[in-house]
Amino acid sequence: MADDYVPLDTRxxxxxxxxxxxxxxxxxxxxxxxxxxxxxxxxxxxxxxTSPTVLLGMLTMIAFLAWLSQARSNLVALGSPAEGYSAIAxxxxxxxxxxxxxxxxxxxxxxxxxxxxxxxxxxGGAPWFMKAWWTxxxxxxxxxxxxxxxxxxxxxxxxxxxxxxLAIKTVLALTARQSTARGAGPVAF
Numbered sequence: 001m002a003d004d005y006v007p008l009d010t011r012x013x014x015x016x017x018x019x020x021x022x023x024x025x026x027x028x029x030x031x032x033x034x035x036x037x038x039x040x041x042x043x044x045x046x047x048x049x050t051s052p053t054v055l056l057g058m059l060t061m062i063a064f065l066a067w068l069s070q071a072r073s074n075l076v077a078l079g080s081p082a083e084g085y086s087a088i089a090x091x092x093x094x095x096x097x098x099x100x101x102x103x104x105x106x107x108x109x110x111x112x113x114x115x116x117x118x119x120x121x122x123x124g125g126a127p128w129f130m131k132a133w134w135t136x137x138x139x140x141x142x143x144x145x146x147x148x149x150x151x152x153x154x155x156x157x158x159x160x161x162x163x164x165x166l167a168i169k170t171v172l173a174l175t176a177r178q179s180t181a182r183g184a185g186p187v188a189f
Contacts, residue, residue, distance in 0.1 A: 008071055015066075018060035029157035078112060
């Protein structure tokens with residue numbers, strides 16, 4: 001194995017923290033939408049028109065993509081180099097961003113496992129939580145257009161909470177998988 005392996009621990013902790021904060025703000029947005037008093041704090045920063053959820057979303061995206069990019073780069077050190085496309089670019093290409101980022105994460109998952117689980121070095125199946133995360137994430141991206149049009153609010157925030165929790169599980173599991181494949185043992189969080 002090459003010496004260019006970079007442990008994901010720090011990036012994973014930052015990503016998990018950002019995802020957890022996003023889940024809290026989205027949960028508050030849902031509670032505000034269904035009429036629970038005192039939840040408006042999560043919607044607008046006082047004195048501005050800026051939503052803390054938007055700012056936190058941008059920080060979360062940066063943290064997640066930094067983590068994913070390093071996880072993909074680590075594949076070389078794990079003896080299974082990634083092929084093809086970037087880990088980051090697919091997230092920013094309209095329409096393609098509905099499936100290709102999941103393919104990247106699934107590939108990193110498959111190639112990060114023990115060699116016995118890497119048939120021919122091709123990406124294999126993904127665990128249930130990764131599939132559920134991607135389904136919830138895509139739903140959170142598409143439902144605002146549909147639900148806002150029909151006048152239903154709050155559901156998008158709830159779907160985002162589910163997506164964030166499942167993304168946390170995905171980050172932790174993939175980080176632990178790479179750490180174990182590298183022989184470092186499980187990661188303590």
